[in-house]
Amino acid sequence: MAYRWWQELPPAAGSFVMATGIVSVGLHLTGFEAVSWIFLALAAVIWVLLAVDFGSRLLWNRDRWSAEADTPPALTAVAATTVLGTRLALLGLNELGVALLVLATAVWPILLSAVMRHWQRGMPGAAFLVCVSTQGLAVLAATLALEDGRRWLMSAALICFCLGLLLYVAAFSHFDLPQIWTGSGDQWVATGALAISALAGSKLTMAQQWTGLPHNVIQVTTLIVLGLNMIGYGVLLLAEAIRPRPHYDIRRWATVFPLGMTAVATYSTGSAIHVDALRTVGTILLAVAVGGWLLTFVALLTDRTTFHPQHAH
Template identity: 30%
Template sequence: MSTPPRTPADRSTLLSRADAAVRGLTPGYFALVMATGILSVAMRTNNAMAISELLLVIAAVAYVVLVALSVVRVVRHREAMAADFADPARAFGFFTFVAATCVLGSRLAQEELHAPSLVLMILAALAWIVLGYTVPWTAVLGQHRPARALATANGTWFIWAVASQSIAVLAATLQVELPASMRPAMSLLAVFSWSVGIFLYGAVGVFVGVRMLAYPFRPADLTPPYWVAMGATAITVVAGARIVEMADAPVVDATRGLIAGASVFFWAFGTWLIPPLVIAGYWRHVRHRVPLRYEATLWSIIFPLGMYGVGSQFLGDVDHLPLVHAIGSVEIWIALAAWLVTFAAMLVTIWRTVLRRPRAGVEPGQ
């Protein structure tokens, strides 16, 4: 039986839902691109080329769509965007744009598309600088209520460090591919952003730790972005491995040994974080029965899983650690399975909440 055409009322309802979805778009939705892009890198590293290319297409399309939706949100719902910048619990999600841009650029660099990768790196670096100064001010210091900001510190704050390390990954990836005249600048950018990312991770870890100890912490507060605490260590490992593999340059020669050793340290700490995060999920969803349903922040779990697998393989290759490499080789397939489930849940949610024709007097989700 054919589906009757949409009526003007149906089209109006669809536009209204779409506009509401754009207004409520979470700043951290670019984690979808981060998760998809890093799994594309992982599949290519393991010679699953067809899967890697499909994931690359999905990541590129998602990136373009999210950029377009963000522009529409700035134009139509500027007050909602401003509110996100002023909200300590959401503002650091804007750094997912930086990380997503770099992850996509790193994957394109593997296809020897160096010009687009360089453009994406410049865009990400500019966004990293602007957001790096504006977000902490508008969300924390500029509120003149730092205690309130501390009370809402959460896992999204670690994306600040992830964004910094993503710059290091892309700069180190391009350093060996670009002309020799550009290598010193790329080397300095890679080591600089890696170093800044280390300090940011430590600072955010202190803030989030104090928040968990000093303020009531309910199961509902333990949101998926806390996995970024592990993802930040994983991307630090990837960035370190890439820097160690860079062509010789003064700043690289001065720091190569330090960065190689620190990468092992961060891999070990990230591995140690996985069991507590799994137990926390059990505590939240099983013991306290918080419903497990699709939300955009779930991509903040998929990205760390994928990045941990890639980081383990890269570190295993660079430092000649076969066991670490083997762990990564298994873990990326777990990450891919989690991506498939989350992606399917996302499509179903979009269909139910935005695209599905409403029944008479009933909105989707009711």
């Protein structure tokens, strides 16, 4: 039987949609609309393939679905859906955004509980996807609230934001710190989770229903999280420079996602609190993310095992 690579994608493939989708968001925010559409189209196509594969395994290969649902990469299904929904909402396609929010919200508790039941000490960076998926719901809900005035969604976003921060602490307590030096790409999710938390916080800061102390607490929390994100970004970048890992691994898309998310979070926070310097830094970081995406995509296309697994060692 002919090998169909699109039917054998592992759960970690969702990080490709996350990385491509957030780069599309960043390009949209910085005015590169035509290029942003290309990234959006690519993310949407792969999301559809993954969604069909997810559904077919659930219906006809339940054993494999259950085995994969217990692993942290399964939560990329939620995160990828929220990133795609956020980009569509920014286009004004709010109905599609709402549909994806409903879908992600329905799947999130099932996968989250399955993953956390199987947590253990010494987890890889993918453990932080419990935070990323939850904050993805916050970002999409807040974006829809800002786009079409559904105020109750902003309250839901605040709940997810707070829960996501708690889940970050829980994930950090299970994270294997040496992964910073030895990980194959997903160690970057440790800072990507902070980045998407900061993005959610920036959206909440833009809301109109909170003033005074609540607004100040959200804003200060967002700036603290963004600062921690920048520190983590720098540490991981230094680790990559000291111990380069140039070979292609599908987990490298979990590196590109934090690069793009840090750029978007920085830019969005600058817009929320009216600090042009942060917007400038965000634009520079977006150029880094685009470069990282292109390098990883070329590595994907030139890797012999991508479409011909019989060449794998």
